[in-house]
Amino acid sequence: MIDLRLIREDPDTVRASQRARGESAEAVDTLRAADESRRSVVLRFEQLRSEQKSLGKRIPKATGPEREQLMARTKELAAEVKRAESAVAEAETTLQQAQLAIPNVVQPDVPPGGEDDYVVLREVGEKPELEKVRDHLELGEGLRAIDMERGAKVSGARFYFLTGIGAQLQLALLTMAADQAIDHGFTLMTTPSVVRPEIMAGTGFLGSHAPEVYKLEADDLYLVGTSEVALAGYHSDEIIDLSKGPVRYAGWSSCYRREAGSYGKDTRGIIIRVHQFDKLEMFSYARPEEAAAEHDRLVAWEEEMLSKVELPYRVIDTAAGDLGSSAARKYDCEAWLPSQNRWLELTSTSNCTTFQARRLNIRYRDENGKPQTAATLNGTLATTRWIVAILENHQQPDGSVRVPKALQSYLGGREVLTPVAG
RNA sequence: GGAGGGCUCGCAUAGUGGCCUAGUGCGGCGGUCUUGAAAACCGCUAUGUCGGGUGACCGGCAUCGUGGGUUCGAAUCCCACGCCCUCCGCCA
Numbered sequence: 001m002i003d004l005r006l007i008r009e010d011p012d013t014v015r016a017s018q019r020a021r022g023e024s025a026e027a028v029d030t031l032r033a034a035d036e037s038r039r040s041v042v043l044r045f046e047q048l049r050s051e052q053k054s055l056g057k058r059i060p061k062a063t064g065p066e067r068e069q070l071m072a073r074t075k076e077l078a079a080e081v082k083r084a085e086s087a088v089a090e091a092e093t094t095l096q097q098a099q100l101a102i103p104n105v106v107q108p109d110v111p112p113g114g115e116d117d118y119v120v121l122r123e124v125g126e127k128p129e130l131e132k133v134r135d136h137l138e139l140g141e142g143l144r145a146i147d148m149e150r151g152a153k154v155s156g157a158r159f160y161f162l163t164g165i166g167a168q169l170q171l172a173l174l175t176m177a178a179d180q181a182i183d184h185g186f187t188l189m190t191t192p193s194v195v196r197p198e199i200m201a202g203t204g205f206l207g208s209h210a211p212e213v214y215k216l217e218a219d220d221l222y223l224v225g226t227s228e229v230a231l232a233g234y235h236s237d238e239i240i241d242l243s244k245g246p247v248r249y250a251g252w253s254s255c256y257r258r259e260a261g262s263y264g265k266d267t268r269g270i271i272i273r274v275h276q277f278d279k280l281e282m283f284s285y286a287r288p289e290e291a292a293a294e295h296d297r298l299v300a301w302e303e304e305m306l307s308k309v310e311l312p313y314r315v316i317d318t319a320a321g322d323l324g325s326s327a328a329r330k331y332d333c334e335a336w337l338p339s340q341n342r343w344l345e346l347t348s349t350s351n352c353t354t355f356q357a358r359r360l361n362i363r364y365r366d367e368n369g370k371p372q373t374a375a376t377l378n379g380t381l382a383t384t385r386w387i388v389a390i391l392e393n394h395q396q397p398d399g400s401v402r403v404p405k406a407l408q409s410y411l412g413g414r415e416v417l418t419p420v421a422g
Numbered sequence: 423g424g425a426g427g428g429c430u431c432g433c434a435u436a437g438u439g440g441c442c443u444a445g446u447g448c449g450g451c452g453g454u455c456u457u458g459a460a461a462a463c464c465g466c467u468a469u470g471u472c473g474g475g476u477g478a479c480c481g482g483c484a485u486c487g488u489g490g491g492u493u494c495g496a497a498u499c500c501c502a503c504g505c506c507c508u509c510c511g512c513c514a
Contacts, residue, residue: 039471039472039473042471042472042483042484043472043473043483045483045484046471046472046473046482046483046484047482047483049482049483049484050482050483052494052495053483053495055494056440056494056495057440057495059440059494059495060440060441060495061440070494071494072494073494074494074495075494076494077494078493078494078495239432239469368478371469371470
């Protein structure tokens with residue numbers, strides 16, 4: 001939810017942001033008008049209410065004709081106050097709708113444009129030179145690590161089993177990520193997979209993302225698509241202490257996504273779109289002035305993980321039109337995918353500035369002890385999808401897969417995963 | 423699924439129509455006293471929003487789980503809902 005002060009004091013910045021995203025700049029004026037009309041009806045209500053209260057207080061002491069007169073006047077006022085009050089309620093609804101229609105203000109240096117207008121910030125590592133490229137599914141099936149067929153049999157398309165070494169590999173990866181996060185001062189959390197509507201709405205996923213979200217209709221609850229939702233909700237309606245720097249959580253959870261409208265896309269294996277996967281997510285609460293620096297730290301920690309698993313990757317600065325509604329800036333790390341000769345998103349880190357926290361009412365106290373809205377940030381440290389890149393980049397001609405050094409101790413010292421015969 | 427209890431300014435509690443401008447205790451902050459500390463005593467101690475000066479200030483209004491209703495007037499009475507807890511039942 002956008003800051004109304006910004007709309008009042010610097011609407012041009014918001015208009016520019018809307019244009020960069022490819023969205024309506026007029027929405028800014030709609031919001032300004034709603035803000036002003038709300039203020040005027042609030043003023044009227046408060047004046048009437050004030051008169052009603054002060055006259056009402058005189059009634060118990062008044063007698064005779066004075067009392068009659070007061071009663072008559074306050075009775076009138078009661079009706080007027082009621083009308084004014086409903087005008088306020090109406091104006092507030094209008095205001096809120098206009099406010100929710102505007103996504104977060106993008107940071108000034110975010111590239112404008114859509115999905116393909118990202119800027120590559122850096123490319124790290126060497127793409128492997130492979131004579132014969134097997135894709136991750138062929139490799140995974142050879143290792144008896146991935147079972148798509150039975151996933152579909154049991155749960156439908158886009159579900160899978162990780163079996164044996166596949167399950168072990170995921171556990172190793174997530175555990176390594178958790179250890180790294182803990183080393184950097186994060187508090188490890190396992191989080192609820194199911195959340196209340198106000199939490200899901202507060203994190204911004206019920207806007208344009210709504211069709212992506214699983215809803216448990218009978219219970220009016222939602223399945224989370226990332227532990228970001230639960231970790232953002234964790235401190236909702238609280239005033240937290242940020243005086244000693246950002247508060248950091250690492251959430252370990254399964255993630256659920258409907259992937260509506262993506263039928264027929266990326267259907268092979270566990271590449272891009274599956275309904276369920278596991279993730280280790282970083283989440284930071286920070287003072288707004290330190291959010292950009294924290295964002296840089298999050299991306300650095302993602303790169304640390306990528307280098308530990310020895311993957312060639314690049315970092316892109318996502319264009320304005322491809323940002324989620326809560327994000328003011330987003331960096332993605334994409335690993336090389338040999339089987340498709342392209343880059344595959346493995347991590348995504350967003351600076352949501354105060355947008356998400358305003359809606360969830362998450363605040364901190366500034367130097368003067370005054371409550372201020374906090375900034376929130378999130379970033380991926382490892383997911384099931386990383387297995388795809390690891391298998392493909394570290395494959396060997398015989399179908400075996402080299403285990404990156406840092407990961408070996410998490411796999412009982414194994415240096416290579418070898419195909420199972422038969 | 424059934425039954426019961428609860429929801430008040432950080433925590434704990436008081437408050438059954440106007441004396442509530444929501445009291446008290448704890449905790450926290452500041453001060454007095456003290457060589458220092460403790461104790462004691464004194465003071466302060468929510469959030470949002472609107473308006474005015476637009477500097478750390480002044481005033482109004484709202485908020486006692488949420489939304490309605492009754493009333494000149496609601497923390498208090500009525501209705502609906504939400505959430506938390508306990509017990510019983512059922513259960514991977």
